[in-house]
Amino acid sequence: MLSRNNSFGKRIAYYRKLKGLTQKELALRAGIQTGYLSCIETGKQTGKISILARIAWALGISLEELIRDGEE
Numbered sequence: 001m002l003s004r005n006n007s008f009g010k011r012i013a014y015y016r017k018l019k020g021l022t023q024k025e026l027a028l029r030a031g032i033q034t035g036y037l038s039c040i041e042t043g044k045q046t047g048k049i050s051i052l053a054r055i056a057w058a059l060g061i062s063l064e065e066l067i068r069d070g071e072e
Contacts, residue, residue: 008052008067013041015059015066029058 016026023041027034031054039045040055047055049063056066 009041009043011066012037012055012059015061016041019059021059026055026058030054 012026016023021029023037024034027037030037030051032051036045036047036051037055040047040051052066053063056063059066
């Protein structure tokens with residue numbers, strides 16, 4: 001579900017840019033490595049649900065919004 005087309009990775013990048021955050025800033029807020037965030041955004045890693053929840057929290061959105069299926 002989560003890695004089929006990397007829509008959630010693209011969604012992370014979209015919301016990060018919308019909030020005016022760099023990958024480094026978002027990674028720091030979420031408590032993860034910048035390289036790991038980059039891999040999630042580009043689809044090289046899927047990320048554990050607990051990590052995605054921390055990213056969603058750092059972005060100020062719900063986990064459901066982050067991982068929902070459907071249009072971008």
